[in-house]
Structure formats: C-alpha cells, structure tokens
Amino acid sequence: MNEAVRDPAQPIIEIENLSISFFTRKGEIPAVMDFSCTVMPGEAMGIVGESGCGKSTVSLGIMRDLSNIGKIVGGRIKFQGRDMGEMSDEELRAIRGNKIAMIYQEPMASLNPAMKIGQQLMEVPLIHDKVSKEEAYNRALEMVRAVKLPDPERMMRSYPHQLSGGQQQRIVIAMALLSKPALLLLDEPTTALDVTVEAGIVELVKGLGEKFGTSMIFVSHNLGLILETCDRITVMYSGEAVETGKIEDVFDRMRHPYTQGLFRSIPLPGADKNSRPLISIPGQ
Ligand SMILES: Nc1ncnc2c1ncn2[C@@H]1O[C@H](COP(=O)(O)OP(=O)(O)OP(=O)(O)O)[C@@H](O)[C@H]1O
Ligand SMILES: [Mg+2]
Structure with missing residues (x-):
C-alpha cells in the first residue's frame, strides 16, 4: 500500500x-x-x-x-x-x-454530512491517484474492511449521521489512510x-x-x-x-x-x- x-x-x-x-x-x-x-x-x-x-x-x-x-x-x-x-x-x-494527514477529536469536522460515506471515500483515490470509479470503489471498500466496520457495503451507502461516533471516526481514519500518508x-x-x-x-x-x-x-x-x-x-x-x-x-x-x-x-x-x-x- x-x-x-x-x-x-x-x-x-x-x-x-x-x-x-x-x-x-x-x-x-x-x-x-x-x-x-x-x-x-x-x-x-x-x-x-x-x-x-x-x-x-x-x-x-x-x-x-x-x-x-x-x-x-x-x-x-x-x-x-x-x-x-x-x-x-x-x-x-x-x-x-x-x-501528512491529520485526524481530529471530532470526526464530523472531517466528514461532509450531505454526502454518502462511499462517495466521500472514493473521492480520495479518484482525485489523488486518478483511478477509475470502479477501482476507487474497490479501494474504498477494502479500507472500510481494514478499519473493521461491520457490513462494509451498507456503510458505503450510508450518510455520516447514520453512523455512531466511533464508526464515524473509523471512516475518518479510513479516509486518511486512502491517501497513503x-x-x-x-x-x-x-x-x-x-x-x-x-x-x-x-x-x-x-x-x-x-x-x-x-x-x-x-x-x-x-x-x-x-x-x-x-x-x-x-x-x-x-x-x-x-x-x-x-x-x-x-x-x-x-x-x-x-x-x-x-x-x-x-x-x-x-x-x-x-x-x-x-x-x-x-x-x-
Ligand atoms: N488560537 C489561539 N490563540 C491564543 N492562544 C492559543 C491559541 N491556541 C492555543 N493557544 C494557547 O497555546 C497554549 C497551548 O495550547 P494547545 O491547544 O496546544 O494545548 P493542548 O496541549 O493541546 O491542550 P488540550 O489537552 O487541552 O488540548 C495554551 O496556553 C493555549 O491557551
Ligand atoms: Mg489539544
């Protein structure tokens, strides 16, 4: 990675x-x-x-x-x-x-409340690595698994407010790691x-x-x-x-x-x- x-x-x-x-x-x-x-x-x-x-x-x-x-x-x-x-x-x-990526105390400070988790995660490889949508989805899904969230496919389709604070912080960590800091x-x-x-x-x-x-x-x-x-x-x-x-x-x-x-x-x-x-x- x-x-x-x-x-x-x-x-x-x-x-x-x-x-x-x-x-x-x-x-x-x-x-x-x-x-x-x-x-x-x-x-x-x-x-x-x-x-x-x-x-x-x-x-x-x-x-x-x-x-x-x-x-x-x-x-x-x-x-x-x-x-x-x-x-x-x-x-x-x-x-x-x-x-260099930074993770703050409050996970919602790093998440867009109006955007589905999957979309937010996919943006990282789409913008950074200019990969295809399919590849971006796969990388995002793999990272959601790596941060040990249950039912990764469903997580990808959820909005931040549908997750608990701990789950949100795991998403923020996943997002940070997708840019391979x-x-x-x-x-x-x-x-x-x-x-x-x-x-x-x-x-x-x-x-x-x-x-x-x-x-x-x-x-x-x-x-x-x-x-x-x-x-x-x-x-x-x-x-x-x-x-x-x-x-x-x-x-x-x-x-x-x-x-x-x-x-x-x-x-x-x-x-x-x-x-x-x-x-x-x-x-x-
Ligand atoms: N924007 C600011 N304006 C003025 N002083 C500040 C500002 N940010 C921090 N300080 C001062 O700098 C010092 C260090 O603050 P800092 O936030 O780095 O502490 P900390 O160790 O992170 O504390 P905490 O454990 O409460 O988060 C403190 O005296 C604080 O009052
Ligand atoms: Mg502090």
Missing part, C-alpha cells in the same frame, strides 16, 4: 527547537518552546502532557495550520529531510492532507468517544500503523492510550518537551520526582477518566 520503499534511516519528520507563539491583543503567548522530536519510518510517537501544554499547537505547526495569529518563531520542521519552511505554498498543499497525526482522536469504543479505535490505529507502515504522532493527555499504541513518547510540560525516549526508558526515569509529578497529573492506564485529581506542578 505504501509508495516505493522509504529509506529506513531517513526520519519522516524532524522537529528541531521549534517555538510557536500566538500573537493576541494582549501580546505574545508562547505556546511551544524549543521543542524537538524525531519520528522514524513506521514509528509511532506519543505526545502526552496536561491540558494547555502545547500538544495541539505542535501538530497544527506540523500541518502549518496555525490561523493568522499563530507563528513559528523559532526552529524548524523537516519532512523527509526537507525544511518545510523553505517549501513553496504549492509543495505544502501537496503534502498537507496527503503525505507517510505521517498520520492523531490529536485526541478518541476523546469524544466512550471508553470501550476508545479502546477499539486505539487497537485499530496500532494495527493499521503496522499494516501500512505509516508513521504516527499520537497526541493525548491519556498516558494509557500512548503506552498501548506508541514506540516512543515525548512528555510536554508548559510548551516544552521535558522527556523523550522509548516508552520503557521514560518509565525508568519516572522515578525522578519531577517526572513523577508530571505523570501524576495525567490519567494512568485503567484509571477512570475523571477519578484522578489534577496535581499541580510548581512552575509557570
């Missing part, structure tokens, strides 16, 4: 000393400061941290979708070895939503779903990453989800990456009081979403 064999030693994405600020009437709000992380082909990187620490800003920065008040004020992002800051608008457009960004893709549906989606994403060799950046405030899906983890606190490494290594370092404090403010595996009170960490 992937395009030609990728150089396994070439990172998919390298974020180097990235700083992003929002410029409001009240002045500059630094949202991301000196943030670095690298994702290799086929690797899943988890970004975890408490609300407001800058996780979404990092992913929007990668998509270069920071609205008119957000700006990259330092550092750079390299995609497959090339500085995205030096790419033309045309090149960026070709990468966004194509080589090198990098899939998932920003809290399961927060709007209930816990059992959430577990199913996490399982699915993990399996698909392996099946299609897609690199992933999985953003969540839920450490348990990151542990289940990712190879490596970056912990953010107040705009900065304070820990990064293999899941096991970061866990080893969790013995340090500072990191312990961080993890205590994050929902742990198996914990009820709301059972754990937020523990504040000294700092601004």
Whole structure:
C-alpha cells in the first residue's frame, strides 16, 4: 500500500527547537518552546502532557495550520529531510492532507454530512491517484474492511449521521489512510468517544500503523492510550518537551520526582477518566 520503499534511516519528520507563539491583543503567548522530536519510518510517537501544554499547537505547526495569529518563531520542521519552511505554498498543499494527514477529536469536522460515506471515500483515490470509479470503489471498500466496520457495503451507502461516533471516526481514519500518508497525526482522536469504543479505535490505529507502515504522532493527555499504541513518547510540560525516549526508558526515569509529578497529573492506564485529581506542578 505504501509508495516505493522509504529509506529506513531517513526520519519522516524532524522537529528541531521549534517555538510557536500566538500573537493576541494582549501580546505574545508562547505556546511551544524549543521543542524537538524525531519520528522514524513506521514509528509511532506519543505526545502526552496536561491540558494547555502545547500538544495541539505542535501538530497544527506540523500541518502549518496555525490561523493568522499563530507563528513559528523559532526552529524548524523537516519532512523527509526537507525544511518545510523553505517549501513553496504549492509543495505544502501537496503534502498537507496527503503525505501528512491529520485526524481530529471530532470526526464530523472531517466528514461532509450531505454526502454518502462511499462517495466521500472514493473521492480520495479518484482525485489523488486518478483511478477509475470502479477501482476507487474497490479501494474504498477494502479500507472500510481494514478499519473493521461491520457490513462494509451498507456503510458505503450510508450518510455520516447514520453512523455512531466511533464508526464515524473509523471512516475518518479510513479516509486518511486512502491517501497513503507517510505521517498520520492523531490529536485526541478518541476523546469524544466512550471508553470501550476508545479502546477499539486505539487497537485499530496500532494495527493499521503496522499494516501500512505509516508513521504516527499520537497526541493525548491519556498516558494509557500512548503506552498501548506508541514506540516512543515525548512528555510536554508548559510548551516544552521535558522527556523523550522509548516508552520503557521514560518509565525508568519516572522515578525522578519531577517526572513523577508530571505523570501524576495525567490519567494512568485503567484509571477512570475523571477519578484522578489534577496535581499541580510548581512552575509557570
Ligand atoms: N488560537 C489561539 N490563540 C491564543 N492562544 C492559543 C491559541 N491556541 C492555543 N493557544 C494557547 O497555546 C497554549 C497551548 O495550547 P494547545 O491547544 O496546544 O494545548 P493542548 O496541549 O493541546 O491542550 P488540550 O489537552 O487541552 O488540548 C495554551 O496556553 C493555549 O491557551
Ligand atoms: Mg489539544
């Protein structure tokens, strides 16, 4: 399913000393400061941290979708070895939503309510790969199967509102994968779903990453989800990456009081979403 064999030693994405600020009437709000992380082909990187620490800003920065008040004020992002800051608008457009796909928290934000699922999915190969209608239908149907939806033919004939939230999110994932992205960004893709549906989606994403060799950046405030899906983890606190490494290594370092404090403010595996009170960490 992937395009030609990728150089396994070439990172998919390298974020180097990235700083992003929002410029409001009240002045500059630094949202991301000196943030670095690298994702290799086929690797899943988890970004975890408490609300407001800058996780979404990092992913929007990668998509270069920071609205008119957000700006990259330092550092750079390299995609497959090339500085995205030096790419033309045309090149960026070709990468966004194509080589880099993003999945948001709310599935309906990515679906057209007036268009049948099948038609929406078919548009991807029709436009991207200029294949025949029949081929587009077959690819779409195959992907609906890959995301493990029941009765795929019927799904193709349904409108988004006829699906549950979890089913809609699976369709959004199918749509993203149809463009064969090198990098899939998932920003809290399961927060709007209930816990059992959430577990199913996490399982699915993990399996698909392996099946299609897609690199992933999985953003969540839920450490348990990151542990289940990712190879490596970056912990953010107040705009900065304070820990990064293999899941096991970061866990080893969790013995340090500072990191312990961080993890205590994050929902742990198996914990009820709301059972754990937020523990504040000294700092601004
Ligand atoms: N459009 C914006 N205008 C002004 N400030 C913003 C904007 N978007 C984000 N910020 C600020 O940037 C910081 C980081 O926000 P961000 O949305 O990246 O956090 P997050 O880690 O994704 O949080 P959550 O877990 O709640 O989604 C916050 O202080 C936030 O208030
Ligand atoms: Mg966010």
